[in-house]
Amino acid sequence: MSFFMEVLLGGLLAGVMYSLVAIGFVLIYKASGVFNFAQGSMVLFAALTFVSLLERGLPFWLSFVISLLSMLLLALLLERLVLRHLVNRPPITLFMATLGLSYVVEGVAQALWGAQVHGLDLGIEDTPLELGGLMLSRFDLFAAASAGLLVLLLSLLFNKTRIGLSLRAVADDQLAALAVGIRLQRMWVLVWAVAGLVGLVAGLLWGARLGVQFSLSLIVLKALPVLIIGGFTSIGGAIVGGLIVGASEKLAEVYLGPLLSGGIENWFPYVLALLFLLLRPAGLFGERAIERV
Amino acid sequence: MFYQESGQFSTRYRQDGRALRLWQQRAALWALLLLAFGLLPFIGNDYWFSAILIPFLVLSLAGLGLNLLTGYAGQLSLGSAAFMAVGAFASYKLQFLLPGLPLLLSFVAGGVVAAIVGVVFGLPSLRIKGFYLLVSTLAAQFFVEWLLTKFAWFSNGNESGVITAPPLLVAGHDFGSPAGRYLLTLSVVLPLFVLAANLVRSSLGRNWMAVRDMDTAAAVIGIPILRTKLLAFAISSFILGVAGSLWAFTYLGTVEPHGFDLSRSFQVLFIIILGGMGSILGNFLGAAFIVLLPIVLSILSGSLLSGVLPAGQLENLQKIIFGVLIILFLIKEPDGLARLWQGWRARARLWPLRF
Numbered sequence: 001m002s003f004f005m006e007v008l009l010g011g012l013l014a015g016v017m018y019s020l021v022a023i024g025f026v027l028i029y030k031a032s033g034v035f036n037f038a039q040g041s042m043v044l045f046a047a048l049t050f051v052s053l054l055e056r057g058l059p060f061w062l063s064f065v066i067s068l069l070s071m072l073l074l075a076l077l078l079e080r081l082v083l084r085h086l087v088n089r090p091p092i093t094l095f096m097a098t099l100g101l102s103y104v105v106e107g108v109a110q111a112l113w114g115a116q117v118h119g120l121d122l123g124i125e126d127t128p129l130e131l132g133g134l135m136l137s138r139f140d141l142f143a144a145a146s147a148g149l150l151v152l153l154l155s156l157l158f159n160k161t162r163i164g165l166s167l168r169a170v171a172d173d174q175l176a177a178l179a180v181g182i183r184l185q186r187m188w189v190l191v192w193a194v195a196g197l198v199g200l201v202a203g204l205l206w207g208a209r210l211g212v213q214f215s216l217s218l219i220v221l222k223a224l225p226v227l228i229i230g231g232f233t234s235i236g237g238a239i240v241g242g243l244i245v246g247a248s249e250k251l252a253e254v255y256l257g258p259l260l261s262g263g264i265e266n267w268f269p270y271v272l273a274l275l276f277l278l279l280r281p282a283g284l285f286g287e288r289a290i291e292r293v
Numbered sequence: 294m295f296y297q298e299s300g301q302f303s304t305r306y307r308q309d310g311r312a313l314r315l316w317q318q319r320a321a322l323w324a325l326l327l328l329a330f331g332l333l334p335f336i337g338n339d340y341w342f343s344a345i346l347i348p349f350l351v352l353s354l355a356g357l358g359l360n361l362l363t364g365y366a367g368q369l370s371l372g373s374a375a376f377m378a379v380g381a382f383a384s385y386k387l388q389f390l391l392p393g394l395p396l397l398l399s400f401v402a403g404g405v406v407a408a409i410v411g412v413v414f415g416l417p418s419l420r421i422k423g424f425y426l427l428v429s430t431l432a433a434q435f436f437v438e439w440l441l442t443k444f445a446w447f448s449n450g451n452e453s454g455v456i457t458a459p460p461l462l463v464a465g466h467d468f469g470s471p472a473g474r475y476l477l478t479l480s481v482v483l484p485l486f487v488l489a490a491n492l493v494r495s496s497l498g499r500n501w502m503a504v505r506d507m508d509t510a511a512a513v514i515g516i517p518i519l520r521t522k523l524l525a526f527a528i529s530s531f532i533l534g535v536a537g538s539l540w541a542f543t544y545l546g547t548v549e550p551h552g553f554d555l556s557r558s559f560q561v562l563f564i565i566i567l568g569g570m571g572s573i574l575g576n577f578l579g580a581a582f583i584v585l586l587p588i589v590l591s592i593l594s595g596s597l598l599s600g601v602l603p604a605g606q607l608e609n610l611q612k613i614i615f616g617v618l619i620i621l622f623l624i625k626e627p628d629g630l631a632r633l634w635q636g637w638r639a640r641a642r643l644w645p646l647r648f
């Protein structure tokens with residue numbers, strides 16, 4: 001039983017890391033209706049920038065700030081060069097534009113900083129921690145704590161500030177938001193930059209785990225089922241979805257994997273998400289679309 | 294200048310139903326066919342066949358498959374490579390299970406198996422729409438790749454899932470030479486294009502477009518959504534399956550499941566974005582673009598930037614150019630190269646007048 005609990009808790013903690021990536025998606029989808037496939041490359045870009053600056057001898061905080069500024073710059077350029085020209089296009093077009101964007105961001109990141117694997121040490125030992133008879137990874141606990149902090153900050157931003165009010169208005173109805181004088185384009189820049197911040201945090205945590213390298217951009221594929229289960233429009237949904245995917249993936253790998261000769265973690269979350277979708281086509285917390293002709 | 298239509302009237306209903314209504318268009322098509330079948334096999338060299346013409350034809354076919362599903366029926370898919378893989382491995386396995394199965398028949402059989410798999414993964418599309426459908430197609434992508442890698446049965450006991458094409462014999466003739474493989478590919482690809490071009494003009498094609506534009510409205514006017522969507526998945530997967538078989542048998546000869554990974558799916562998607570969604574001609578244009586761009590880039594960088602650009606940067610540069618082109622096309626010309634071609638033709642018709 002305690003083995004089961006350990007697997008479950010380990011899975012839940014890993015799931016938090018998935019949620020971190022998924023939150024970036026949700027932010028952008030809510031504010032601009034764009035399904036941003038480039039979130040993974042943004043994670044890669046942020047983490048690569050941070051690590052490369054760190055390796056050139058910059059202090060931790062300065063690298064963090066510069067990486068953050070570079071994400072802000074990316075958001076600004078993106079709004080000016082891409083989003084502005086794609087207003088009122090069908091969502092599928094915007095999605096494909098972010099596919100192209102992910103190619104550009106990956107290409108630029110690797111052209112600037114090289115393609116080799118960078119180690120990243122955040123100064124947290126990955127020794128197991130015994131808690132109530134269960135062995136837990138210290139690093140996972142740290143990751144979960146930072147994810148929790150990030151979500152707290154985001155919910156404060158969304159619920160307690162004027163900017164948050166505008167963002168919620170934009171998410172609710174873009175046209176009405178425009179009509180009451182909210183600057184839509186500024187909001188887009190802001191929300192892409194915040195998604196960049198979330199991407200940076202996710203990139204640091206994932207990078208410390210796997211090394212900062214190209215495969216980091218592939219976690220977008222891990223975040224997708226999370227998003228589907230939780231629904232595209234809910235940050236809470238992203239967290240719950242991440243926990244569900246993380247836990248079930250680990251349990252399936254341990255109990256189901258040996259029967260199927262292993263390696264099922266690539267497709268299992270998708271099949272799980274598919275099952276959820278057949279029951280609830282808009283995800284657990286997503287807004288149900290009302291169809292009109 | 295080129296007032297082609299003048300004086301050409303339909304006098305029978307059959308003439309009204311033709312795909313190419315002007316004699317100039319038909320003559321151009323015959324000239325192209327003559328060039329492709331009669332001239333190219335004799336004047337082309339092995340590099341042209343193996344590195345440009347065969348991948349161009351196979352990718353055009355794959356683009357056609359996805360275009361029917363995404364461009365005409367409006368169902369977004371990121372699993373094209375999975376259906377290609379199913380086609381390739383099914384053709385290969387059937388060659389072994391049924392010795393003496395004619396090669397062309399095994400292509401068709403591979404396509405049929407891919408169509409069945411496509412319908413299975415298309416079933417959720419009845420309840421799930423838009424981006425949520427991506428999950429189903431991505432599930433297909435990862436599941437098929439895993440299945441073909443993990444279970445050696447599909448590749449006849451090869452541990453890493455590598456399959457090697459059998460000798461390419463059709464009716465006793467060996468099509469193993471580059472020119473032969475080109476001719477074989479061409480004669481499989483063209484009939485499928487003719488079929489698809491007529492299909493999208495049929496009532497099924499119109500149903501697809503109605504579902505694409507708004508499926509609720511389509512259901513209200515009495516279009517059977519279930520049948521229409523599943524037929525789109527089946528036919529699209531069939532064509533992708535045949536394209537996969539050709540990719541494995543006539544283009545590469547030896548292929549592993551990872552040859553059909555997600556980036557291949559993206560490649561096929563880019564063909565239809567650049568070429569033009571909802572256009573038959575666009576598949577050829579997009580595929581030509583995708584095949585030629587890396588070659589042109591490497592030649593250009595070889596002559597212009599030799600020494601300036603480190604070797605590893607070429608790939609990054611290619612990626613950036615690709616991404617920028619995709620975004621540019623989506624902004625400037627959402628209907629792709631096919632629309633540019635149409636625009637050019639419309640201008641050429643009036644030239645030298647402007648209106």
